[in-house]
Amino acid sequence: MDRARLEAASAALNRQLGSRPAIGIVLGSGLAPLAAEVVEARRIPTSSLPGYPPSTVLGHEGVFLAGKIAERELLMLSGRIHAYEGYGLDEVVMPVRLMALAGVRTLILTNAAGGLAPEFQPGDLMLIEDHLNLQGNSPLRGPNVADWGPRFPDMTEVYSRRLRELALARAGAQGLDLRRGVYASCPGPQYETPAEIRMLRALGADAVGMSTVPEAIVARHMGLEVLAFSVISNLAAGISPTPLDHEEVVAAGLAVGPRLAALVRAIVADLPEESS
Numbered sequence: 001m002d003r004a005r006l007e008a009a010s011a012a013l014n015r016q017l018g019s020r021p022a023i024g025i026v027l028g029s030g031l032a033p034l035a036a037e038v039v040e041a042r043r044i045p046t047s048s049l050p051g052y053p054p055s056t057v058l059g060h061e062g063v064f065l066a067g068k069i070a071e072r073e074l075l076m077l078s079g080r081i082h083a084y085e086g087y088g089l090d091e092v093v094m095p096v097r098l099m100a101l102a103g104v105r106t107l108i109l110t111n112a113a114g115g116l117a118p119e120f121q122p123g124d125l126m127l128i129e130d131h132l133n134l135q136g137n138s139p140l141r142g143p144n145v146a147d148w149g150p151r152f153p154d155m156t157e158v159y160s161r162r163l164r165e166l167a168l169a170r171a172g173a174q175g176l177d178l179r180r181g182v183y184a185s186c187p188g189p190q191y192e193t194p195a196e197i198r199m200l201r202a203l204g205a206d207a208v209g210m211s212t213v214p215e216a217i218v219a220r221h222m223g224l225e226v227l228a229f230s231v232i233s234n235l236a237a238g239i240s241p242t243p244l245d246h247e248e249v250v251a252a253g254l255a256v257g258p259r260l261a262a263l264v265r266a267i268v269a270d271l272p273e274e275s276s
């Protein structure tokens, strides 16, 4: 993505924001109820940002919610962009770059995912500890903008150890059995075959989905601290006794939404109030 396109959208977003939220949250499938946690919320449709990728799904327009959770100013994205819609990975990560340029220093990513680890059940919440980028490409491909981050960013700790420990502590205090694992990001939109799931398991994946990893890579490129959660919406293909179904994925997100919302609220309450 060229710098001018991103900066035009960023200027439009920052004008509408009028403040510098330090926290960003991206909502996954079925997790829209988390938006109800945001108080003093203002809606900024992504269609109001020049150069922002147009939504391909009618009725699912992207919207940034600017508001507060636990007195912390934050920016929440509902309606993320997926590569399978036909976008380049540079477009997929545009919302994260916009958040970073708006002042966000801590990014919380959420998604729905299929479970591979034998102990996982649909409805579990998983803390992402590490990832496999199987998108077949990098969102950082192309000229590097040195002002945004380094050409060769380190990925030793994509998901902040400090924030993971905070999440586990807050989950424990809420009696929530937070699972932990490695998330594999595949391009989709088709779900995996049972052979692909056996391959992913052999590679070390505990959960599989079609998002999150490009966003996490770019967030690290820009020096953000990242925390990410998967809602295990279904058992992966070949492990599940039934065929996979998008409605099931969305329903699982809705069912787990309140638990994830309570956890996110407790974590956000422990983050600094100001953008550094």
Ligand code: HPA
Pocket (backbone or CB within 6 Å): 112, 113, 114, 115, 191, 192, 208, 209, 210, 233, 234, 235, 236, 237, 244, 249
């Ligand atoms: N595979 C890939 N993506 C998904 C799945 C899955 O089983 N469930 C929810 N998103």
